[in-house]
Amino acid sequence: MRLKDKVALITGASKGIGKATALLFAREGAIVIVNYFSSEKEAFAVVEKIKENKGTAIAIKCDVSKVAEVNKMVQQILNQFKRIDILVNNAGVLIPKSFDETDIETWNKTIESNLLGTYNCLKAVSKEMKKQKSGKIVNVSSIAAIVGSLTSVPYAASKAGINAITKTLAPELGKFNITINSVAPGPVDTDLMKGNYSQAMIDKLAGETPLGRIALPEDIARAILFFSSEDSDFVNGQTLIVDGGRIVR
Numbered sequence: 001m002r003l004k005d006k007v008a009l010i011t012g013a014s015k016g017i018g019k020a021t022a023l024l025f026a027r028e029g030a031i032v033i034v035n036y037f038s039s040e041k042e043a044f045a046v047v048e049k050i051k052e053n054k055g056t057a058i059a060i061k062c063d064v065s066k067v068a069e070v071n072k073m074v075q076q077i078l079n080q081f082k083r084i085d086i087l088v089n090n091a092g093v094l095i096p097k098s099f100d101e102t103d104i105e106t107w108n109k110t111i112e113s114n115l116l117g118t119y120n121c122l123k124a125v126s127k128e129m130k131k132q133k134s135g136k137i138v139n140v141s142s143i144a145a146i147v148g149s150l151t152s153v154p155y156a157a158s159k160a161g162i163n164a165i166t167k168t169l170a171p172e173l174g175k176f177n178i179t180i181n182s183v184a185p186g187p188v189d190t191d192l193m194k195g196n197y198s199q200a201m202i203d204k205l206a207g208e209t210p211l212g213r214i215a216l217p218e219d220i221a222r223a224i225l226f227f228s229s230e231d232s233d234f235v236n237g238q239t240l241i242v243d244g245g246r247i248v249r
Helices: 016-027 040-052 067-081 104-132 153-174 191-196 199-207 217-228
Strands: 007-010 031-036 056-061 086-089 135-140 178-185 239-242
Touching: 007 016, 007 067, 016 031, 016 040, 016 056, 016 086, 016 217, 031 040, 031 067, 040 056, 056 067, 067 104, 086 104, 086 217, 104 135, 104 153, 104 178, 135 153, 135 217, 153 178, 153 239, 178 217, 217 239
Parallel strands: 007 031, 007 086, 031 056, 086 135, 135 178, 178 239
Antiparallel strands: none
16 A cells, blocks of 8 residues: 555545545545535545545535635644645646637636645645655646647636746755645546536547547546555656646647
């Protein structure tokens, strides 16, 4: 077990990539905190599934864009488990709109959820990891940060910001034996994808990928696990593209 007894906070863990990561971490021995905001039923289903397999997990509701809520969540984790060993910043939104259709409300909601939410969690958790002099942080970015988004300027901007934060913080956090890296998925078979794209578009994206399919959430979870385990102890400030070769086609 690569994460035995490690305390792992995963934001946006009720569905998709976050859910797959929570289940994989639990199988690897981690104590998992399933953060959610609106999907309470799904979050508690993830917790129950982990418990059914003899793992340890709790669910905590928190809007990561609100600093007070994030601080409260982190304190609850510390009160119960005494430490946080792993932070996975996964929570985020994608609101598909052309640039002409993108209003300030759409911009703000995307940036606040994806970028400010990551910042808030980093701020609260890294403070505790510095005290521990150890920690693993994984930020979920996107290939949209590198090649642009098909449907959302603020989404691409937010994910590019996440990559910049990752590189900027690596030297500072590395002094405390904390690594910070990001994973940049291409299209992933999630509710977010299905809710925003037609099946015809999803099939087109799969056909444009050298491996002939879009990613499963588990594909991304395994990359997150790598950055969260001792396998990546000497990897810091990096962005790993997980897209089946799409970006180089």
